Amino acid sequence: MPSDPPRPLLPSPLTEADDARFTRHGVRLFLKRDDLIHPDLPGNKYRKLVPNLRAAAGRPLLTFGGAYSNHLRATAAAGRLFGFPTVGVVRGDELAGRPLNDSLAGCAADGMHLCFVSRADYRRRADPGFLARLLPTTPFPGAYVVPEGGSNAAAARGCAELGRELRGAADVAAVACGTGGTLAGLAAGLAPGQRAIGVPVLKGGFLGAEVRALQVAAFGGPAGSWSLADGFHFGGYARTPPELVDFAADFGQRHGLAVERLYVAKLLYALTELTAAGTFPRGTRLAAVITGRP
Ligand SMILES: *Cc1c(COP(=O)(O)O)cnc(C)c1O
Numbered sequence: 282m283p284s285d286p287p288r289p290l291l292p293s294p295l296t297e298a299d300d301a302r303f304t305r306h307g308v309r310l311f312l313k314r315d316d317l318i319h320p321d322l323p324g325n326k327y328r329k330l331v332p333n334l335r336a337a338a339g340r341p342l343l344t345f346g347g348a349y350s351n352h353l354r355a356t357a358a359a360g361r362l363f364g365f366p367t368v369g370v371v372r373g374d375e376l377a378g379r380p381l382n383d384s385l386a387g388c389a390a391d392g393m394h395l396c397f398v399s400r401a402d403y404r405r406r407a408d409p410g411f412l413a414r415l416l417p418t419t420p421f422p423g424a425y426v427v428p429e430g431g432s433n434a435a436a437a438r439g440c441a442e443l444g445r446e447l448r449g450a451a452d453v454a455a456v457a458c459g460t461g462g463t464l465a466g467l468a469a470g471l472a473p474g475q476r477a478i479g480v481p482v483l484k485g486g487f488l489g490a491e492v493r494a495l496q497v498a499a500f501g502g503p504a505g506s507w508s509l510a511d512g513f514h515f516g517g518y519a520r521t522p523p524e525l526v527d528f529a530a531d532f533g534q535r536h537g538l539a540v541e542r543l544y545v546a547k548l549l550y551a552l553t554e555l556t557a558a559g560t561f562p563r564g565t566r567l568a569a570v571i572t573g574r575p
Pocket of ligand 1: 457460572
């Protein structure tokens with residue numbers, strides 16, 4: 282890697298959060314502060330991208346995302362920090378002629394080449410034929426392709442380290458899920474007797490199959506014990522109704538951190554509800570992975 286960006290904070294800190302909504306049910310809540318790993322590549326994005334940068338071996342990186350994708354943002358930042366070109370394929374060709382939102386403007390400022398495609402084309406993003414036609418239309422036809430959300434075998438193996446860092450420190454480790462790579466790795470890295478819970482932030486019910494497929498690709502088969510807690514997507518990706526926003530602000534105030542809303546707020550809300558419903562036996566040590574920052 283050509284340049285030397287700030288050192289990552291690894292293993293990430295684990296802090297106990299004193300919160301009556303959990304302690305009254307005999308549950309100890311811990312925050313696994315992956316948001317502090319790196320100022321420009323926070324959280325699971327660092328854990329997922331770095332193994333892919335190694336695999337890319339200096340080639341430009343091409344990847345996919347929606348207009349507000351944290352993954353595109355992180356890939357662009359990695360390109361700037363480590364000094365390699367990046368291409369972001371963005372869902373929605375209607376965005377092409379418009380001013381960029383803050384997230385995409387940040388990508389462009391980091392030097393990412395943005396390429397807008399129709400929703401129909403975007404749906405074919407994993408189709409090799411489509412990729413073979415797309416790559417020559419970009420400035421870097423030889424780019425190393427990372428799938429949407431950055432979830433592939435290398436990413437899942439990178440996230441296994443998150444599970445290993447939590448060995449002995451928690452009974453249950455919970456994480457918000459977009460494409461599922463973080464959960465796939467987390468579960469694989471935990472010790473026997475520990476289990477992982479994923480909270481999907483998208484509607485759809487496809488995530489379980491994705492996580493299983495990622496574990497097969499990364500570890501050769503199912504790995505560790507995990508389950509999904511459905512019903513906390515608040516209407517779907519990027520939907521943040523006032524109730525969730527208020528919850529996030531309140532949680533942030535109580536525990537002195539800025540709560541990211543698209544993923545982390547939904548995770549913490551889910552854990553509060555599951556705990557209130559008596560899901561966790563008394564004495565459970567529950568680690569919530571804080572995967573990112575606002
Ligand atoms: C990308 C992201 C996730 C989702 O990770 P997946 O591996 O795609 O499931 C969770 N939290 C935050 C803050 C993210 O940016």
